Amino acid sequence: MERTLLQWRLLSLLALIVALFSLFFASRSFQETQGNTCSLLPHDHFWISSKRIVTPDGLISGSVEVKGGIIVSVVKEADWYKSQRSRVKVIDYGEAVLMPGLIDVHAHLDDPGRSEWEGFPSGTKAAAAGGITTLVDMPLNSCPSTVSPETLKLKIEAAKNRIHVDVGFWGGLVPDNALNSSALESLLDAGVLGLKSFMCPSGINDFPMTNITHIEEGLSVLAKYKRPLLVHAEVEKDLEIEDGSDNDPRSYLTYLKTRPTSWEEGAIRNLLSVTKNTRIGGSAEGAHVHIVHLSDASSSLDMIKEAKGKGDSVTVETCPHYLAFSSEEIPKGDTRFKCSPPIRDSANREKLWEAMMEGDIDMLSSDHSPTKPELKLMSDGNFLKAWGGISSLQFVLPVTWSYGKKYGVTLEQVASWWSDRPSKLAGLHSKGAITVGKHADIVIWEPEVEFDLDEDHPIHFKHPSISAYLGRRLSGKVVSTFVRGNLVFGEGKHASDACGSLQLAT
Numbered sequence: 001m002e003r004t005l006l007q008w009r010l011l012s013l014l015a016l017i018v019a020l021f022s023l024f025f026a027s028r029s030f031q032e033t034q035g036n037t038c039s040l041l042p043h044d045h046f047w048i049s050s051k052r053i054v055t056p057d058g059l060i061s062g063s064v065e066v067k068g069g070i071i072v073s074v075v076k077e078a079d080w081y082k083s084q085r086s087r088v089k090v091i092d093y094g095e096a097v098l099m100p101g102l103i104d105v106h107a108h109l110d111d112p113g114r115s116e117w118e119g120f121p122s123g124t125k126a127a128a129a130g131g132i133t134t135l136v137d138m139p140l141n142s143c144p145s146t147v148s149p150e151t152l153k154l155k156i157e158a159a160k161n162r163i164h165v166d167v168g169f170w171g172g173l174v175p176d177n178a179l180n181s182s183a184l185e186s187l188l189d190a191g192v193l194g195l196k197s198f199m200c201p202s203g204i205n206d207f208p209m210t211n212i213t214h215i216e217e218g219l220s221v222l223a224k225y226k227r228p229l230l231v232h233a234e235v236e237k238d239l240e241i242e243d244g245s246d247n248d249p250r251s252y253l254t255y256l257k258t259r260p261t262s263w264e265e266g267a268i269r270n271l272l273s274v275t276k277n278t279r280i281g282g283s284a285e286g287a288h289v290h291i292v293h294l295s296d297a298s299s300s301l302d303m304i305k306e307a308k309g310k311g312d313s314v315t316v317e318t319c320p321h322y323l324a325f326s327s328e329e330i331p332k333g334d335t336r337f338k339c340s341p342p343i344r345d346s347a348n349r350e351k352l353w354e355a356m357m358e359g360d361i362d363m364l365s366s367d368h369s370p371t372k373p374e375l376k377l378m379s380d381g382n383f384l385k386a387w388g389g390i391s392s393l394q395f396v397l398p399v400t401w402s403y404g405k406k407y408g409v410t411l412e413q414v415a416s417w418w419s420d421r422p423s424k425l426a427g428l429h430s431k432g433a434i435t436v437g438k439h440a441d442i443v444i445w446e447p448e449v450e451f452d453l454d455e456d457h458p459i460h461f462k463h464p465s466i467s468a469y470l471g472r473r474l475s476g477k478v479v480s481t482f483v484r485g486n487l488v489f490g491e492g493k494h495a496s497d498a499c500g501s502l503q504l505a506t
């Protein structure tokens with residue numbers, strides 16, 4: 001009798017356990033199938049496998065485990081079969097490359113205030129489609145410029161629920177705040193990742209240029225926060241335009257003559273006169289100077305190398321358009337190619353590639369700086385009057401790869417230029433590498449797959465017609481983009497909700 005009772009109790013206990021288990025798994029699969037609208041993949045815990053994973057320890061064949069948006073393990077193929085992976089989704093990407101998502105530290109999304117130029121939704125959709133998982137937005141071209149806690153707040157409001165990838169902000173160092181340390185501190189306290197200034201007119205009225213005293217003062221405040229100053233290094237100088245020379249405004253060479261290399265050289269020389277303060281023991285130790293979009297690969301680059309050698313905390317970026325194009329090949333009146341500093345000749349482009357391969361240029365950024373097509377004056381073709389800025393955001397990865405192939409660019413270099421170095425510059429220490437503990441910000445792409453960037457190719461930034469890369473054949477197709485574990489882009493589609501998060505400095 002007692003035995004039957006015991007059996008009966010055990011049986012009910014067993015039934016209860018089974019019921020609890022089924023309830024647990026049913027609710028889990030309910031959660032997983034009832035659309036996570038932030039992701040095209042209904043899983044919080046999964047593995048991604050690839051024969052080519054770019055890790056800080058080199059290229060491996062293996063799998064990456066993602067849980068709760070974080071990379072929780074990275075295993076080589078040989079160890080993968082031993083690891084526990086039952087009941088967890090596995091996505092096998094085969095030969096496609098798995099790499100840290102790109103971090104673009106220089107993009108103008110023009111929101112709020114000029115969202116007819118770009119805007120957070122279209123800009124971040126283009127980023128996601130291009131394998132960029134974090135963007136750092138420049139403080140100018142939006143209206144107002146981001147130069148105070150109040151104007152940063154407007155950015156934050158404008159970005160809410162409208163960003164498809166993670167976004168951080170640079171603040172502006174302008175004459176109004178540069179000599180006022182409490183104004184700068186309040187901007188830095190509000191969460192900008194660092195500051196940006198211009199050494200020449202920016203083209204935007206509420207973003208005036210700074211002089212070297214403003215920069216020096218700014219650096220002393222940035223030192224306390226250990227955040228960088230990004231500098232547009234060109235300085236206006238008198239031009240020596242010979243009489244009788246061809247000054248056709250539709251000719252790219254005319255524009256090139258208006259912004260010679262001496263403008264970059266002059267600004268960089270002046271800038272490097274204060275970067276010694278950033279050395280260990282210097283008055284601005286902890287601050288860092290980052291020169292944006294270097295075009296001149298001659299004296300400017302030599303000076304930067306020398307400053308680095310002396311221990312100045314200095315880095316430099318260039319952009320894909322300086323590596324892909326040369327002044328000789330820019331068609332008459334084709335203002336899609338107008339940017340500042342300008343694209344120089346092919347000998348200079350060779351030297352820029354040399355500097356990339358030698359490690360003298362630290363990283364790449366897009367300097368995606370679009371406008372409305374009307375302001376590109378495409379029908380006029382007047383290089384002197386058209387808006388200066390290249391639209392490239394979605395294509396920087398295939399462009400880097402396509403034009404870098406002949407120089408022997410490796411996948412590890414691409415990850416260093418586009419993820420590791422930028423993450424360090426922006427202080428985004430949870431990002432930038434495929435390692436345990438980092439955000440699962442991942443791009444899957446096929447370097448060998450070629451495509452024509454023609455009218456039929458889906459382009460997600462606002463004004464495809466002004467892209468300088470239209471008509472090019474490129475190599476490197478982005479298959480999938482994960483931001484903190486959310487599959488935000490895959491098979492040509494975006495996740496329905498914009499679930500990017502703001503990356504504010506604390």
Ligand SMILES: NC(=O)N[C@H]1NC(=O)NC1=O
Pocket residue numbers: 108140141202203204232338339340341367369388389390
């Ligand atoms: N204001 C602005 O975006 N300027 C950018 N455009 C460009 O070509 N270079 C720049 O600095």
Ligand SMILES: [Zn+2]
Pocket residue numbers: 232292293340
């Ligand atoms: Zn600039």
Ligand SMILES: [Zn+2]
Pocket residue numbers: 106108138367369
């Ligand atoms: Zn810019």
